[in-house]
Amino acid sequence: MMQALRKSVASAMQYGFGSADVRQAGSVISIAERSPEPPKVRVAGIAQRYLNGSKTPLTALEDINLQIQAGEFVCIVGPSGCGKSTLLHMIAGLMRPSEGEVWINERRVENTGTDRILIFQELGLFPWLTVAQNVEFGMRHGKGMEKRERRARVAEFLKLVHLGQFGDSYVHQLSGGMRQRVALARALATKPDVLLMDEPFAALDAQTRDLLHDELEKIWAHTGCTVIFVTHNVREAVRLGDRVLVMTFRPGRIKREFHVELPRPRSLEDPEVALTARDILQDLREEIDKSLELEYAK
Amino acid sequence: MKKAGKHIIFYGALLGIWILLARLRIWPPYIFPDPKGVMESLYAGFSDKSFLIAIGISMRRMLLGYGLSVVLGMALGLMVASNKFLEDTLGGLLVSLQSLPSICWLPLAVLWFGLSEKAILFVVVMGSLLSVTISMETGRRQMPKIYGMAGRNLGARGLRLFFFVLLPASLPYIVTGLKQGWAFAWRSLISGEMIFVSLGLGQLLMMGRDLNDMSQVIAVMVLIVAIGYIVDGLVFQTIERRLQRKWGVEEATA
Numbered sequence: 001m002m003q004a005l006r007k008s009v010a011s012a013m014q015y016g017f018g019s020a021d022v023r024q025a026g027s028v029i030s031i032a033e034r035s036p037e038p039p040k041v042r043v044a045g046i047a048q049r050y051l052n053g054s055k056t057p058l059t060a061l062e063d064i065n066l067q068i069q070a071g072e073f074v075c076i077v078g079p080s081g082c083g084k085s086t087l088l089h090m091i092a093g094l095m096r097p098s099e100g101e102v103w104i105n106e107r108r109v110e111n112t113g114t115d116r117i118l119i120f121q122e123l124g125l126f127p128w129l130t131v132a133q134n135v136e137f138g139m140r141h142g143k144g145m146e147k148r149e150r151r152a153r154v155a156e157f158l159k160l161v162h163l164g165q166f167g168d169s170y171v172h173q174l175s176g177g178m179r180q181r182v183a184l185a186r187a188l189a190t191k192p193d194v195l196l197m198d199e200p201f202a203a204l205d206a207q208t209r210d211l212l213h214d215e216l217e218k219i220w221a222h223t224g225c226t227v228i229f230v231t232h233n234v235r236e237a238v239r240l241g242d243r244v245l246v247m248t249f250r251p252g253r254i255k256r257e258f259h260v261e262l263p264r265p266r267s268l269e270d271p272e273v274a275l276t277a278r279d280i281l282q283d284l285r286e287e288i289d290k291s292l293e294l295e296y297a298k
Numbered sequence: 299m300k301k302a303g304k305h306i307i308f309y310g311a312l313l314g315i316w317i318l319l320a321r322l323r324i325w326p327p328y329i330f331p332d333p334k335g336v337m338e339s340l341y342a343g344f345s346d347k348s349f350l351i352a353i354g355i356s357m358r359r360m361l362l363g364y365g366l367s368v369v370l371g372m373a374l375g376l377m378v379a380s381n382k383f384l385e386d387t388l389g390g391l392l393v394s395l396q397s398l399p400s401i402c403w404l405p406l407a408v409l410w411f412g413l414s415e416k417a418i419l420f421v422v423v424m425g426s427l428l429s430v431t432i433s434m435e436t437g438r439r440q441m442p443k444i445y446g447m448a449g450r451n452l453g454a455r456g457l458r459l460f461f462f463v464l465l466p467a468s469l470p471y472i473v474t475g476l477k478q479g480w481a482f483a484w485r486s487l488i489s490g491e492m493i494f495v496s497l498g499l500g501q502l503l504m505m506g507r508d509l510n511d512m513s514q515v516i517a518v519m520v521l522i523v524a525i526g527y528i529v530d531g532l533v534f535q536t537i538e539r540r541l542q543r544k545w546g547v548e549e550a551t552a
Binding site for chain 2: 092094111112113114117118120122123124125126127128129137138141142143170172173186190
């Protein structure tokens with residue numbers, strides 16, 4: 001009882017000076033001064049432990065505190081296995097953390113909801129539905145919108161991702177980049193406040209990926225939604241993000257955060273992008289080395 | 299065209315051998331009828347409507363019994379797949395029960411339900427329930443988890459998640475089981491009707507025996523095979539073809 005109380009006090013304190021930049025205690029007020037609007041996404045003291053059969057539990061995530069303002073584009077980079085996907089699943093409400101809470105719009109996340117949509121790495125498009133029906137799915141089964149409104153919005157969003165002609169196609173008939181666009185349209189059609197993206201462009205060729213970066217940036221500017229984008233590609237993170245968070249490997253923590261203040265639109269080839277990416281990569285390298293060491297030590 | 303040609307040659311030869319054996323009169327016609335006698339029996343059966351009535355009754359029992367076992371089997375299969383305890387216990391029992399021929403349930407069914415329609419339905423359900431359950435259970439587990447997560451992520455819950463995501467996502471994995479379930483149900487029904495005389499195709503078969511009318515026996519057997527073939531072709535192959543068109547061939551047959 002006492003322990004639980006102490007824990008909740010601790011996490012409440014953590015969230016106060018958790019994220020924007022590392023400050024000393026007592027910064028609850030100063031944060032409030034700096035940003036009068038409440039954060040869109042607030043991750044408070046999240047930890048995830050697996051028992052895994054052994055006596056000492058494996059800590060996948062520890063002490064994750066984040067505040068993300070409305071309209072921000074935040075990228076999370078880290079070595080594979082650092083728990084960045086897990087974190088996204090928790091924000092999406094697909095998974096419950098062992099400790100801590102996620103708040104969206106000042107409401108605690110208990111389950112999935114159409115205010116935040118995750119685009120999975122493997123997309124998870126429904127092969128038994130046409131492209132248009134895929135895009136319609138969240139509006140129909142999640143939000144229960146009327147048919148006429150749904151149809152109009154399907155057309156609108158298919159046009160937005162340049163797939164207006166492909167509404168009646170099935171997923172297997174499309175190329176990788178097109179499938180990616182369907183997933184984007186399906187997520188955007190519910191008009192989520194927060195778009196969560198889990199290494200969405202990892203499997204694409206370079207040209208297609210460049211193109212989708214441009215499109216994603218335009219759509220983000222156009223809709224004003226908040227984006228949390230997980231990737232292992234640091235340049236991609238610098239290309240897209242307002243902020244880049246670097247995560248550590250086992251336990252996954254937020255090691256550092258970088259504010260990217262380069263003018264938009266950026267390109268992967270920009271020297272400034274490369275330079276910033278190099279800084280971040282230096283930080284990340286330690287973690288990657290650590291993860292490799294652990295991997296090969298087995 | 300090539301396939302059709304093969305079929306014509308094969309069935310032509312089969313028919314030829316049959317006619318030849320009948321002509322040789324090794325056995326008397328009431329034991330070994332010729333195709334003409336069987337055709338006459340078929341014609342007589344359809345013109346006095348006795349075959350149509352029997353088909354109607356048998357098909358109604360099939361639809362009821364098979365429909366019931368599909369619904370029950372899917373629910374049971376999902377339950378077993380989603381619960382570790384049930385999987386370890388009931389899962390094994392289901393597999394071992396499958397070795398029990400469904401007609402073995404008839405004595406029990408007769409004692410429970412009497413000589414009634416319910417008893418026959420029970421045998422049909424027991425005949426196909428297990429294969430539907432087992433295929434649903436394995437289908438649920440083989441089905442990529444991503445679809446369920448994507449459905450939840452887009453806000454679908456509960457029954458909506460089941461009917462609009464989990465069910466269609468598992469269909470390619472369970473369609474073979476559904477087909478097998480239908481075949482088992484069909485066999486159970488005919489054997490049930492043969493033993494427990496109460497109209498239907500099975501009884502017609504036994505009537506042929508009682509009247510020493512071998513032509514009718516063979517005519518009814520031809521009917522039973524033909525109906526099985528037609529349902530397979532019309533229903534299940536259509537489903538399979540549609541699945542392949544939607545999912546793409548590799549994924550649907552994987």
